[in-house]
Amino acid sequence: MLDYTAMILAIGPELWLAAAGLVGVLLGALLKDRFNSLSFKYGALALFGAAAITLIFYEGGEAFGGLVRTNTFVNFAKFVSFSVGGFALIMSEGFLKRHDTIRYEYVLLTIFASLGMGIILSASDLMTLYMGIETLSLSSYVLAAFHRDSARSSEAGLKYFVLGALASGMLLYGASLVYGFAGTTSYAGIFTADTSIGLLFGMVMMIVGLAFKVSAAPMHVWTPDVYEGAPTPVGAFFATAPKMASMVVFANVMFTAFGNILDQWQMVISIIAGMSMLVGSFGALTQTNIKRLLGYSSIANMGYALVAVAAGRETGAGALLIFMTLYVISSLGLFAGVLAMRRRGGMVESIDELGGLMSSRPWLAIALSILIFSIAGLPPFGGFFGKWEVFNAGIQAGLMPLAIILVVASVVSLGYYLRVVKIMWFDEPKERFEPIDGSVTLTVLVSAFVAGIVFLIFINALAEWANTAALGLPS
Amino acid sequence: MGGFPILSAVVFLPLIGALIIMGVRTATAGSFSKEEAGKDNRAALLAGMIISGATFIASVAAFLTFDSNAAGYQLVEHYAWYGAVTYKVGVDGLSMPLILLTTFLTPICLLASWNSIHTRVTEYVVAFLVLETFMLGVFAALDIVLFYIFFEAGLIPMFLIIGIWGGKEKIYAAFKFFLYTLLGSLLMLVAVVYMFQAAGSSDIEVLEKFAFPPHVQTWLWLAFAASFAVKLPMWPVHTWLPDAHVQAPTAGSVILAGVLLKMGGYGFLRFSLPMFPDASHLFQPAMFALAVIAIVYTSLVAWRQTDMKKLIAYSSVAHMGFVTLGIFSFNEVGVQGAIFQMLSHGLISGALFLIVGVVYDRMHTREIAAYGGLVNRMPVYATLFMLFTMANVGLPGTSGFIGEILTMVGGFQASTWAAAGAALGVIFSAVYMLTLYRRTVFGEITNPKLEGIRDMSMIELVCIVPLALLTLLFGVAPNLIFHITEGATNRILSLMVGG
Numbered sequence: 001m002l003d004y005t006a007m008i009l010a011i012g013p014e015l016w017l018a019a020a021g022l023v024g025v026l027l028g029a030l031l032k033d034r035f036n037s038l039s040f041k042y043g044a045l046a047l048f049g050a051a052a053i054t055l056i057f058y059e060g061g062e063a064f065g066g067l068v069r070t071n072t073f074v075n076f077a078k079f080v081s082f083s084v085g086g087f088a089l090i091m092s093e094g095f096l097k098r099h100d101t102i103r104y105e106y107v108l109l110t111i112f113a114s115l116g117m118g119i120i121l122s123a124s125d126l127m128t129l130y131m132g133i134e135t136l137s138l139s140s141y142v143l144a145a146f147h148r149d150s151a152r153s154s155e156a157g158l159k160y161f162v163l164g165a166l167a168s169g170m171l172l173y174g175a176s177l178v179y180g181f182a183g184t185t186s187y188a189g190i191f192t193a194d195t196s197i198g199l200l201f202g203m204v205m206m207i208v209g210l211a212f213k214v215s216a217a218p219m220h221v222w223t224p225d226v227y228e229g230a231p232t233p234v235g236a237f238f239a240t241a242p243k244m245a246s247m248v249v250f251a252n253v254m255f256t257a258f259g260n261i262l263d264q265w266q267m268v269i270s271i272i273a274g275m276s277m278l279v280g281s282f283g284a285l286t287q288t289n290i291k292r293l294l295g296y297s298s299i300a301n302m303g304y305a306l307v308a309v310a311a312g313r314e315t316g317a318g319a320l321l322i323f324m325t326l327y328v329i330s331s332l333g334l335f336a337g338v339l340a341m342r343r344r345g346g347m348v349e350s351i352d353e354l355g356g357l358m359s360s361r362p363w364l365a366i367a368l369s370i371l372i373f374s375i376a377g378l379p380p381f382g383g384f385f386g387k388w389e390v391f392n393a394g395i396q397a398g399l400m401p402l403a404i405i406l407v408v409a410s411v412v413s414l415g416y417y418l419r420v421v422k423i424m425w426f427d428e429p430k431e432r433f434e435p436i437d438g439s440v441t442l443t444v445l446v447s448a449f450v451a452g453i454v455f456l457i458f459i460n461a462l463a464e465w466a467n468t469a470a471l472g473l474p475s
Numbered sequence: 476m477g478g479f480p481i482l483s484a485v486v487f488l489p490l491i492g493a494l495i496i497m498g499v500r501t502a503t504a505g506s507f508s509k510e511e512a513g514k515d516n517r518a519a520l521l522a523g524m525i526i527s528g529a530t531f532i533a534s535v536a537a538f539l540t541f542d543s544n545a546a547g548y549q550l551v552e553h554y555a556w557y558g559a560v561t562y563k564v565g566v567d568g569l570s571m572p573l574i575l576l577t578t579f580l581t582p583i584c585l586l587a588s589w590n591s592i593h594t595r596v597t598e599y600v601v602a603f604l605v606l607e608t609f610m611l612g613v614f615a616a617l618d619i620v621l622f623y624i625f626f627e628a629g630l631i632p633m634f635l636i637i638g639i640w641g642g643k644e645k646i647y648a649a650f651k652f653f654l655y656t657l658l659g660s661l662l663m664l665v666a667v668v669y670m671f672q673a674a675g676s677s678d679i680e681v682l683e684k685f686a687f688p689p690h691v692q693t694w695l696w697l698a699f700a701a702s703f704a705v706k707l708p709m710w711p712v713h714t715w716l717p718d719a720h721v722q723a724p725t726a727g728s729v730i731l732a733g734v735l736l737k738m739g740g741y742g743f744l745r746f747s748l749p750m751f752p753d754a755s756h757l758f759q760p761a762m763f764a765l766a767v768i769a770i771v772y773t774s775l776v777a778w779r780q781t782d783m784k785k786l787i788a789y790s791s792v793a794h795m796g797f798v799t800l801g802i803f804s805f806n807e808v809g810v811q812g813a814i815f816q817m818l819s820h821g822l823i824s825g826a827l828f829l830i831v832g833v834v835y836d837r838m839h840t841r842e843i844a845a846y847g848g849l850v851n852r853m854p855v856y857a858t859l860f861m862l863f864t865m866a867n868v869g870l871p872g873t874s875g876f877i878g879e880i881l882t883m884v885g886g887f888q889a890s891t892w893a894a895a896g897a898a899l900g901v902i903f904s905a906v907y908m909l910t911l912y913r914r915t916v917f918g919e920i921t922n923p924k925l926e927g928i929r930d931m932s933m934i935e936l937v938c939i940v941p942l943a944l945l946t947l948l949f950g951v952a953p954n955l956i957f958h959i960t961e962g963a964t965n966r967i968l969s970l971m972v973g974g
Binding site: 358359362363373378379380384385388391392395396403404407410411414415418421422425426459460463464 | 501555556557558595598609620623624625627628630631634635638639645646649650653654657658661662664665668669671672
């Protein structure tokens with residue numbers, strides 16, 4: 001007999017999303033094309049509703065005999081992921097309408113991807129984890145290829161699928177090894193299992209699989225291609241909600257399942273973190289496409305986040321939540337900025353197209369500059385505290401070499417961030433962009449205001465909330 | 476002390492003003508025709524001057540409530556902000572004069588831009604006001620994280636000022652300025668995080684009394700020095716300065732030389748000396764060596780320059796060498812002299828850049844060879860130029876003399892050789908400054924374009940004359956400054972001994 005109360009406490013948001021997705025399918029079947037436009041409001045409602053439900057059952061619980069177990073740490077991530085996912089959905093509508101690809105399937109796929117994010121965050125068992133990852137990934141592959149008439153989009157989807165399948169295979173192989181040597185698939189059981197070479201081997205394979213999901217080097221190669229090829233709103237979604245979820249899941253697996261062998265994986269994560277920072281920041285230097293640039297920038301930022309993971313649970317968990325929250329808000333705003341880059345004849349993606357934005361659209365330019373400086377971790381904007389937290393965690397854990405790499409990567413990445421600022425402020429004005437959707441303008445301005453200014457002044461509120469949430473991790 | 480938070484008001488007044496200007500500009504955008512755009516620009520500049528003028532008055536009001544005889548921090552405001560990181564501001568005898576220098580120079584900079592900046596004036600004014608807030612914040616912050624935020628934030632408006640309103644190579648100069656300084660400050664950030672964790676607080680007053688183990692001090696000192704040495708700038712990390720100075724608009728150069736360079740010296744005095752005394756002693760010989768190299772080498776480099784601004788930029792590096800010498804002499808005379816030299820150099824180099832700007836606005840070249848015989852057409856200009864030439868050389872009666880002699884006396888007590896080397900620099904400074912003066916001002920007019928050149932306008936006089944008066948005033952009555960800085964100097968030195 002299922003305990004329904006425990007079930008709702010533990011996975012209320014996922015139940016809501018699953019129901020919303022299925023009802024959406026029915027509505028689509030009944031209303032057909034009339035549902036296309038309406039579906040975006042529906043989807044946003046579903047995601048914001050899931051975020052609200054997460055808050056209601058914030059303390060979490062355990063269900064299905066320990067297959068899922070939620071706590072404040074993962075619920076924090078769920079809340080942020082669902083919220084930014086909702087915003088990403090709202091601002092996509094105009095884009096898809098103009099490209100004549102406004103289909104309710106887009107919304108449903110986003111809902112199912114979000115369901116996957118919810119499941120992996122709730123998972124406390126390798127089986128649940130794998131199921132969630134596949135739900136998230138399969139929806140994502142289709143989303144990447146959503147412009148099926150466009151060769152670039154199809155290519156992005158295919159690349160993502162082939163490489164993603166490989167990574168999933170690695171993850172599954174690692175999970176089976178872990179199961180073989182630990183004798184259990186539950187995080188708690190693995191935590192107490194004896195360390196053996198087979199367990200470590202499985203763990204490393206799992207790290208490879210998870211690193212692919214968060215696009216950390218050297219499993220990052222898909223990121224720029226998929227960001228570039230996928231329709232821009234899809235890129236905006238990929239860069240925000242699943243990033244937050246996957247990174248927190250990565251941390252959750254390392255802290256909860258392998259938490260007592262920190263000394264065994266700290267070095268592995270450190271190397272991945274260091275490589276991501278360097279690959280991301282150097283790789284972005286020569287990019288001319290804004291979406292590719294953001295792709296590399298996200299690789300570098302995942303490297304920063306992994307510094308917090310490598311720092312371990314006590315020092316890193318809170319820092320990770322703070323950093324990732326600030327990062328996804330800025331990232332969402334920047335992608336909204338890309339959506340605003342529209343001229344007669346469609347979207348433009350070259351960085352040079354931003355030329356002289358300060359003259360043609362000053363507020364957009366100022367907001368984007370704030371977002372860029374914030375994502376670069378430059379004071380006086382909120383993003384600085386994200387980097388500060390990561391620094392703090394890294395140094396407290398004694399990872400001095402990583403801190404130095406972080407410094408180097410930050411300076412290098414400023415090289416390309418500044419180039420974007422330079423183009424917006426210094427260059428000769430180009431032709432004005434087409435009128436921008438209200439939702440896009442709003443997203444840019446709000447995210448710049450929140451990430452840049454609100455979380456500069458009221459960073460304490462965010463930090464306290466995140467640090468308290470991190471205490472929910474089982475120790 | 477409760478009462479009105481006067482210091483925060485001084486720091487944030489320019490920022491608030493900048494926001495108001497931006498708001499008004501947005502509200503009235505498009506309501507001006509092409510012909511009226513000029514009027515609009517003047518209005519923005521005027522608004523900027525009113526705001527920075529009000530800031531100056533506010534800072535003077537803060538100064539009036541400041542007790543020069545007390546040694547510790549005054550006008551302290553302390554609010555909770557981010558866990559152990561707090562919003563804490565306050566001033567002592569070291570920061571108060573630098574705050575006054577900043578608020579004094581900013582309106583002058585805006586006034587000096589009256590006729591030289593014609594494009595995107597609103598943004599220019601906003602950038603300057605935002606920069607002013609960040610500069611004031613650097614000097615007022617009594618929390619090391621708050622200090623760091625202001626310190627690095629200042630890069631952004633300066634980057635824009637150089638990059639938008641600069642000369643031909645402005646993009647290169649802006650990037651070099653930004654990335655060079657950023658690398659230094661990020662290393663400092665690593666040290667800040669470490670100190671924050673070790674001491675459990677980011678309060679400067681707590682950190683001053685916290686005894687870091689000597690081997691840790693060495694690393695922390697190096698990390699801080701990486702930042703301050705770039706900012707000061709010291710040889711061999713000074714190469715960004717000539718580029719930035721040459722490309723920046725006149726007012727940008729004034730603020731760069733006048734205030735931004737002082738942050739380096741301020742940082743050494745506020746952090747390196749009191750917090751890492753052992754390491755400071757350890758690195759004293761190295762700093763002396765670098766100071767002497769800076770003084771002698773950059774003086775020689777300055778001598779060979781053909782660009783007026785570049786010459787003054789190199790002379791700035793040399794004069795900052797005296798500041799280093801004074802700071803690392805660890806005695807009262809030297810440190811007092813260093814602070815004095817910072818203030819004096821702020822006035823003199825600021826004025827020299829304005830002087831170059833005067834002829835640049837008329838001729839649009841900074842080549843020394845393009846000038847000559849200016850005295851025949853511009854007697855007032857020649858007089859003021861002469862005054863600041865002499866002040867830069869360190870002629871008695873000007874503030875430049877006091878700063879140089881005291882830093883050398885202080886340096887002499889610590890190391891005879893260092894003082895001897897620095898003295899060589901004084902001679903060289905006479906060589907390059909007098910060469911510059913002779914080639915531009917004296918002689919016959921060789922360049923026919925100079926025939927019709929006008930003497931200084933009223934606006935230019937209003938900019939430069941106050942600087943001239945202060946240079947002379949502090950030259951004959953240096954006690955006005957020493958009276959303020961004495962308490963803070965003794966406090967820093969006692970912290971070095973007391974650990």
